[in-house]
Amino acid sequence: MAEIVSTGIERLDEALIDEKGITLGTCVLIEGSSGSGKELLSKQFASAGVGSENVVYFSTDETSDELINTFEQYRWPTDLRIVSVGTQYFEKVLSRELQASRFKQEGLSVSELRNLGSYGSTSDQINFVADMTYEISKLRAPFRV
Structure with a gap:
């Protein structure tokens, strides 16, 4: 299973992958x-x-x-x-x-x-x-x- 990291924003983490954050090593675009x-x-x-x-x-x-x-x-x-x-x-x-x-x-x-x-x-x-x-x-x- 891929490692998940926090965005630093608890409510955003809850809305993302498995309510934990984003997958380590991914590229995220904020638009x-x-x-x-x-x-x-x-x-x-x-x-x-x-x-x-x-x-x-x-x-x-x-x-x-x-x-x-x-x-x-x-x-x-x-x-x-x-x-x-x-x-x-x-x-x-x-x-x-x-x-x-x-x-x-x-x-x-x-x-x-x-x-x-x-x-x-x-x-x-x-x-x-x-x-x-x-x-x-x-x-x-x-x-x-």
Whole structure:
């Protein structure tokens, strides 16, 4: 028989497989309209695995501090790995676009040109899907993402 894990929400577990949760190792898609509670459900599901499983929470629009504050507000465990894709995107892409915009308006000095180095080089770019895949590959089973 397959191992069942809790979603962290007792009433949801009761409505699922054999009133216990979901089958370990399955992929679950949470779908719904804006404001329906998908993110909160994801956070509660992630918090339910802390301590017994390896947990990584990928955030696209919240910082790590904002996520930790939400977890603390609901008194959920906070010792999980958080990967903030939004922060990475800002640091790797948007900050460079802001810098380029400033250069377009103000111009470049010779020293700034020297410091630019390999702006836009392939080795300095980031692939967010590859980064998430790498983070997941480092986890030992069982894990929650």
